[in-house]
Amino acid sequence: MVDLLVRFLIGGVVVSVFAVLGDLLKPESLGGVFAAAPTVALATLVLTMHKRGAGYVGIEGRSMVAGAIAFFLYASAVSFVLMRHRTKARTTATWLLTVWFGTAAGLWAVWLRR
Amino acid sequence: MRFKLETASLRETTPMEYAQRFLFGGLVTVAATLIADKWGPVIGGVFLAFPGIFPAGVSLVEKHKISRETEEGKVGVAAARGEASVEATGASAGAWGLAGFALVVWKESAIHSLPVMLGCAALAWLAVSWTAWTIRDKHPRFMRWRGRRATSSRMTD
Numbered sequence: 001m002v003d004l005l006v007r008f009l010i011g012g013v014v015v016s017v018f019a020v021l022g023d024l025l026k027p028e029s030l031g032g033v034f035a036a037a038p039t040v041a042l043a044t045l046v047l048t049m050h051k052r053g054a055g056y057v058g059i060e061g062r063s064m065v066a067g068a069i070a071f072f073l074y075a076s077a078v079s080f081v082l083m084r085h086r087t088k089a090r091t092t093a094t095w096l097l098t099v100w101f102g103t104a105a106g107l108w109a110v111w112l113r114r
Numbered sequence: 115m116r117f118k119l120e121t122a123s124l125r126e127t128t129p130m131e132y133a134q135r136f137l138f139g140g141l142v143t144v145a146a147t148l149i150a151d152k153w154g155p156v157i158g159g160v161f162l163a164f165p166g167i168f169p170a171g172v173s174l175v176e177k178h179k180i181s182r183e184t185e186e187g188k189v190g191v192a193a194a195r196g197e198a199s200v201e202a203t204g205a206s207a208g209a210w211g212l213a214g215f216a217l218v219v220w221k222e223s224a225i226h227s228l229p230v231m232l233g234c235a236a237l238a239w240l241a242v243s244w245t246a247w248t249i250r251d252k253h254p255r256f257m258r259w260r261g262r263r264a265t266s267s268r269m270t271d
Contacts, residue, residue: 008140012135014143015135019139030204032200036165036212037211038212038216038239039139040162060155060158064159064215064216067164075209078172082196083196083199089175089195090169100164
């Protein structure tokens, strides 16, 4: 429980710091780079390394590559739909999370599961 | 490549919005940990790149742009959504950096000490993100797209 609380606090701080950096940087597209910063990984990898070891972290790293590819397709889809159809940002970004889940599941099936 | 720091944009974010970011960040981190504990590092690792706070982030960009446009006497919903789209384009460039970070963690975690590995991974994120953003910014299709954005920011809904 203490471990989860520590992770919650570290995660909150790291995400907030990167979000502020993203707000500060202009043009907007450069600020957007910080929306894909490895915040969750930075918040968890140190504790995970101490608790589970390098082998576990290495496996997480390999899976994270798949998650990042899914993130690229997801962010590209959000960008395209918002620019083309001018739909509401939160609704579009939330619905299109299916792109992330679909891509991640596909990469798990063809690559990570083996 | 021209870029600048704008501290004025920090004043647009309310204390409640800062608190929401902190809360979402903490929750996504805990969720990723619980998923790894339950289903192992193969599935848990995927969620280290989950865009959990991204919808809230683009929503804030849209909201702040609408506020600025309203202050100027415009109804800039379309322009605000265009700006949110630009933020998402930046994130798609940043995702390449995220993949670079993950690749270093994957390949180097068993070889180097934790500080060295994390330092190299952070540098990889920065270098790959910057390169991807620069290429995208200079890409002819993207330049046309930026032109459309400029047009849209002048229009009123």
